[in-house]
Structures are given as C-alpha cells and as structure tokens.
Amino acid sequence: MTQYLLLIGVLYVGVLFFLSLRSRKEIKTSSDFMLGGAKIGLILGFMTFAATLFSTFTLMGMPDFSRNNGVGAWIFLAFSDAVMVFFILWFGFYLRKRVGSESFGGMSRLLQNCYQNKGVGYLYFIAVFLFLVPYVAIQIRGVAIFLIEAFPDFIPVWAWSVFIVVVMLLYSELGGLKAIIYADFMQGTLLLIVVWLVAMNCLDNVGGWSALFEQTANTQPDLLSPPGPKGLLSPQFLIASCIAIAMIPVTQPQLSTRLVIMKDYAALRRMAVAVGFFAILIIIPTVIIGLYGALQYADASTSSFLGSVLLREQHPAIAAVTIIGLFAAAMSTSDSQLFAMGNEFRGLIGSKGENNLTPIRIAIFVFAAAALLFSLVSSNELVLLARLSFSGTGIMGPMIILGILAKKPQGSFMIGLSAVALVIFIVSQLGWIPQQIFNMRLDLLLMILLSLGALINYYVKK
Amino acid sequence: MKNWSEKTLKRIWKGILVAVLLLIVFTFSPWVLVKGKIDPILFSMPYHLWVSILSTILLVVFTGIGGMVFYHLKLKTDPNANL
Structure with missing residues (x-):
C-alpha cells in the first residue's frame, strides 16, 4: 500500500499546490484572498459547498453512526x-439581497449593520469560535486516528x-479562498469515489444488497428502524438535529460565505x-458501510472498525485512495472553516483588516491551534461532536434570520436572549444543568x- | 414560467411551501418513526429506510421546482433583489 500511497499522495499534494500557486497570482487585495474574487459559478459553487459540508464526519463518522444506531441515521x-x-x-x-453589491465583510459585520449594534457581531463571533472548534477538531481527530490505524x-x-494542521495552514495560507x-x-469528487468504492466492496463481501438487509434483520433487527438499538x-x-442542520448555512460562516459569493441567484x-x-449519493454508501460494520465488526472499537473496513479489507490501491480521500475531506472542511473565521475577524476589526492580512493570519493560526488542542482531548464520537457544533451555532439562527429579514434595526432584545440561551446551552453541555427539561431536550x-422570541420581536418592532 | 402572472407564481410557491411542510411533518411523524416496523419491504430495504429516502428525494425535487418558481416570482415582485 505504501507505494500506492506515495504515488497518489505526491500527485494529490502536487495538484493542491499547483492550484494554490495559480490562485496566488490572482490575489491583489485582502478581499481577493478572503473571498476568492466573489463570483463563483454553478459547478465550482456546488462542489465547494458540498466539499465543505461533507467531511471526515461523513466518511468516518456516518458509517460508525449507522453501525451503532441503524438506518435512522438517514433521517438524521x-x-x-x-x-x-x-x-x-x-x-x-x-442574505444576498441584504449584502447587496457591497463587499462581504463576514456575518459578524453584516449583523452589526443589520442591528446597528456592535455587540451582536462579537456575540456571533464568540458562538462561532466556540462551536466551530469542535467541528474542526473532529476533522483532525478523525484523520489522525485513521492514520494511526x-x-x-x-x-x-x-x-x-x-x-x-501544518499542511492545512500552509495550503490555505498560500492561495486564499480561491485555492x-x-x-x-477535486476533494468532493475524490470523497464520492472513495465512499462508493468502499461500499461496493462491503456489498461484495456480504453477498449483495438484499443479503445486507436480510442478515441485519436476522442478527440485529433493531438497526432497521428508529430509534436504533441504543434508543438515541x-x-x-x-x-432538534434537523433544525440544527437546516441552520448550518445561516449560522456557520464557511457556508454563509459560499451563498454570498455565488455569481447570481440562478446559480x-x-x-x-x-x-x-x-x-443522497454520498449518504447511501455510508449506511451500507455502517450496516456491514454492524454485521462484521459489531463489537470493534471505532478506529478498529474503520481501519478494517476502509483499509485492511480493500485493495492496496483503494486503501491508498481512501487515505488521501479522507485527508482531502478533512482539509476541504477545515480550511474553509479556518478561512471563514479569518473573514469574520476581518469584518470585526473593520478598516484595519482591509489591506493588512497579518491580523487575519494570526486569527486563523490561533483558531487552528485551539482546534488542534481540542482534537487531542476529544472523543472519537465524531458525529455527536459535529452535532454539538451544529446545535451550538444553531442557537444564533433566529437572531441572524431576524436581523437579515427585518428592514430596520431590531433592538437588543434578541441579542440578549440569544446570549442567555448560548450560556444555558454551554452550561448544559458541561453537565452543570440537565439536558432535558420537562421531558424535552434542552436544545x-x-x-x-x-x-x-424572534417572531414577537419582529411584530413588536414592525 | 417567465410569462406566468405574479398571482399564479405566488399560488404555486405557497403550494410548494405547504407540500414541503407536510412532507417534513410526515417524515417526523409516528407513521415513519415507528419502532420495530420493517414491512413492507421495498427493493430489499426496510420500511423506514425506503420511506425516508423517498421523502428526501421528493424534498430535493421540491427544491428544484421551488427554486425556479421563487426566482421568477422575485423577478416580478422584488426588482431590488440581488438576483
């Protein structure tokens, strides 16, 4: 496998740095660096959005999640x-209407303009910083535990x-958002190919599509309907997960940015x-791999299951592509997040960030370091950590939607309410207060x- | 669609919103989230999986149609929009 890995790895890194250097030539201002020139067509827009959305969490987290919780993972x-x-x-x-033809200085600055309130930008930045750290950390953690295997x-x-982290920083530093x-x-395509190759191999091993479900029904029928064997x-x-996930483009700046930089609404x-x-195409194979894992590796640890199904059972060339694909998936999500945080910081520091990239680069470095530290102490429950990230940033959703929809500033009620909700959510995650109140999930x-609150605020201020 | 009246586009857009809402409610209802129900099986898949896959495909199709309708509606009603 090592020879294949070296060959594919060198090719991958070569293409990556070629693209990065090519993009570097087009960079003249900090906006070019942070927003990639801000006119992205359908194909590039689709691939960058998809690659940012689907990551290590999809390729490693979802098979393991399906293995433990069954087909309900599809709805999740x-x-x-x-x-x-x-x-x-x-x-x-x-969002695009609100941004208009102005240069997009990040969601923090946009919210400050919408609410005519500086505090809202800082609140958003704090929430995003706190809850994107675990999301970046799971990319690092996921790839690291896989490489150990x-x-x-x-x-x-x-x-x-x-x-x-060093490769991630070097790469994004070289070419900016366009790179x-x-x-x-490239990474989105690689991810799709890898996940289907692995799934087809699983189907071959188990005796085909029908055999997969028949054997699961005979051995672990609880996996074939929600809430799954663990009742999760x-x-x-x-x-709650659906709301949090639907809110991702609203609350996570790496995806909001991609909505803004699309060429037009048609795209x-x-x-x-x-x-x-x-x-749909990328999640179907993860369910297949997960059910296969439940049949073959029911009691294995996460890393042992993934190591076996993604590496040891594969042809060495496919195993090598899988390693590169996984690395690529982690890169595409994490560097987008690092960059988005840099752009948010640029928005908050205002004119000082317009032509000076140093503070932004320092912010990106600090954020990457925080994610690195978190990855060293986090668990291997990649999906649940990702969900924590979605829920945490999701708390800001109603406040953001209100600010963007309303035609005039909406006061500070929703800002205060969102800040209180954020603190309650954090405290509940630390275990200081229960995560269920009156039989209802706190999130x-x-x-x-x-x-x-946002609805009432809107009608009162109308 | 370009020649459709604003009223028709509004009506279709509202119809799509209602359909999407009903689809979401159905998917999270006890008809789909039912413990232990495996039959009826379709293409070897247990009930929950094929129903939820079908709901997902329908929702994406609604996104395609909804996107076109919303785009033409906003062209007529919101000339200041960044389209």
Missing part, C-alpha cells in the same frame, strides 16, 4: 440536509494531528438542488423559545 443527516437545501432557496435570497507504531496521534474552492472540487434516534433528537438555486442530490426547547 440526509433528510435534514434536504430540508437545509430547501431552506437555502429562501435564506440565500434574503494505517501506520501503527510510526508516530503518535498528536504528531499526526500537528502534521495535518480552497478549486481544491474542494428518538423523534426529539431527530427534530445558487441550482447549486442547492445539486447539493441535495450529492447528499430543542431553546430553539423553540428563540424562534418565538
């Missing part, structure tokens, strides 16, 4: 993604993590449909209350 991610793409039609339109006794997990978008195109996929969990709506179909309750 694929159906929620479909709700999200429909929501993009509406939210994307109003691929090369046991080579270097420790922390060294792999540092290596991944990331070009690379996303309850209606409340799935509804945006087509991109939404393409992402919806891409989600779902908070979302309902915040949505009601």
Whole structure:
C-alpha cells in the first residue's frame, strides 16, 4: 500500500499546490484572498459547498453512526440536509439581497449593520469560535486516528494531528479562498469515489444488497428502524438535529460565505438542488458501510472498525485512495472553516483588516491551534461532536434570520436572549444543568423559545 | 414560467411551501418513526429506510421546482433583489 500511497499522495499534494500557486497570482487585495474574487459559478459553487459540508464526519463518522444506531441515521443527516437545501432557496435570497453589491465583510459585520449594534457581531463571533472548534477538531481527530490505524507504531496521534494542521495552514495560507474552492472540487469528487468504492466492496463481501438487509434483520433487527438499538434516534433528537442542520448555512460562516459569493441567484438555486442530490449519493454508501460494520465488526472499537473496513479489507490501491480521500475531506472542511473565521475577524476589526492580512493570519493560526488542542482531548464520537457544533451555532439562527429579514434595526432584545440561551446551552453541555427539561431536550426547547422570541420581536418592532 | 402572472407564481410557491411542510411533518411523524416496523419491504430495504429516502428525494425535487418558481416570482415582485 505504501507505494500506492506515495504515488497518489505526491500527485494529490502536487495538484493542491499547483492550484494554490495559480490562485496566488490572482490575489491583489485582502478581499481577493478572503473571498476568492466573489463570483463563483454553478459547478465550482456546488462542489465547494458540498466539499465543505461533507467531511471526515461523513466518511468516518456516518458509517460508525449507522453501525451503532441503524438506518435512522438517514433521517438524521440526509433528510435534514434536504430540508437545509430547501431552506437555502429562501435564506440565500434574503442574505444576498441584504449584502447587496457591497463587499462581504463576514456575518459578524453584516449583523452589526443589520442591528446597528456592535455587540451582536462579537456575540456571533464568540458562538462561532466556540462551536466551530469542535467541528474542526473532529476533522483532525478523525484523520489522525485513521492514520494511526494505517501506520501503527510510526508516530503518535498528536504528531499526526500537528502534521495535518501544518499542511492545512500552509495550503490555505498560500492561495486564499480561491485555492480552497478549486481544491474542494477535486476533494468532493475524490470523497464520492472513495465512499462508493468502499461500499461496493462491503456489498461484495456480504453477498449483495438484499443479503445486507436480510442478515441485519436476522442478527440485529433493531438497526432497521428508529430509534436504533441504543434508543438515541428518538423523534426529539431527530427534530432538534434537523433544525440544527437546516441552520448550518445561516449560522456557520464557511457556508454563509459560499451563498454570498455565488455569481447570481440562478446559480445558487441550482447549486442547492445539486447539493441535495450529492447528499443522497454520498449518504447511501455510508449506511451500507455502517450496516456491514454492524454485521462484521459489531463489537470493534471505532478506529478498529474503520481501519478494517476502509483499509485492511480493500485493495492496496483503494486503501491508498481512501487515505488521501479522507485527508482531502478533512482539509476541504477545515480550511474553509479556518478561512471563514479569518473573514469574520476581518469584518470585526473593520478598516484595519482591509489591506493588512497579518491580523487575519494570526486569527486563523490561533483558531487552528485551539482546534488542534481540542482534537487531542476529544472523543472519537465524531458525529455527536459535529452535532454539538451544529446545535451550538444553531442557537444564533433566529437572531441572524431576524436581523437579515427585518428592514430596520431590531433592538437588543434578541441579542440578549440569544446570549442567555448560548450560556444555558454551554452550561448544559458541561453537565452543570440537565439536558432535558420537562421531558424535552434542552436544545430543542431553546430553539423553540428563540424562534418565538424572534417572531414577537419582529411584530413588536414592525 | 417567465410569462406566468405574479398571482399564479405566488399560488404555486405557497403550494410548494405547504407540500414541503407536510412532507417534513410526515417524515417526523409516528407513521415513519415507528419502532420495530420493517414491512413492507421495498427493493430489499426496510420500511423506514425506503420511506425516508423517498421523502428526501421528493424534498430535493421540491427544491428544484421551488427554486425556479421563487426566482421568477422575485423577478416580478422584488426588482431590488440581488438576483
């Protein structure tokens, strides 16, 4: 496998740095660096959105999630993604209208303009910083534990993590957002190919599509309906997850930015449909791999299951492509997030960031370092960590939608309410207060209350 | 669609919104989220999986149609939009 890995790896890194250097020539201002020139067509827009959305969490997290919780994983991610793409039609339109023809200085600055309040930008930035850290960390963690499986006794997990972060920083530093978008195109395609190759191999091993479900029905029937054997996929969990996932383009700046930099609304709506179909295409194989894992590796640890199914059972060439594909998936999501954080910081520091990239680069570095530290202490429950990220940033959703939809500043009520909700959510995650109140999940309750608050605020201020 | 009246486009857009809402409610209802129900099986898939896949495909199709309708509606009603 090592020879294949070296060959494909050199090719991959070569293409990556070629794209990066090519993009570097087009950079003249900080806006070119942070927003990639801001006119992205359908194909590039679709691939960069999809590659940013689907990451290590999809290729490694979802098979493991399906292995443990069964076919309900489909609603958890694929159906929620479909709700999200429909929501993009509406939210994307109003977001683009609000930004208008001005240069996009990030969601923090946009919110400050909408609310005519500096605090809202800082609140958004804090929420995004806190909850994107675990999301970037799972990319680093996912690839690191996988590389440990691929090369046991080579270097420790922390060294792999540092290596991944260094490559990520070097690459995004070289070419800016445009380089990331070009690379996303390659990485999205690679991810799709890899996940289907692995799934087809699983189907071959188990005796085909029908045999997969028949054997699961005979051995672990609980996997074939929600809430799954562990009871995790309850209606409340799935509804709260759906809301949090539908809110991703609203609350996570790496995706909001992609809605804004699309060439026009026609490209945006087509991109939404393409992402919806891409989600279906990429999540089906993860369910196959997950059910196969439940049959063959029911009691194995996450890393052992993934190491076996993604590496040891594969032809060495496919195993090598898988390693590169996984690395690529992690890169495409993480560098987009690092960049988005840099852009948010640029927006907050205002004119000082317009022609000076140093503070932005420092912010990106600090954010990457925080993610690296978190990855070293986080668990291997990649999907649940990603969900934590979606829910945490989702708390800001109603406040953002209100600010963007309203034609005049909406006061500070929703800003205060969102800040309180954020603190309650963090405290509940730390285990200081229960995560269920009156038989209702706290994250779902908070979302309902915040949505009601935003609605009341809107009608009072109208 | 370009020649459709604003009223027709509005009516279709509202119809799509209602259909999407009903689809979401159905998918999270006890008809789909039902413990232990495997039959009826379709293409070897258990009930929950094929129903939820079908809901997802329908929702993406609604996104395609909805996007076109919304785009033409906004062309007529919102000349200041960044289309």
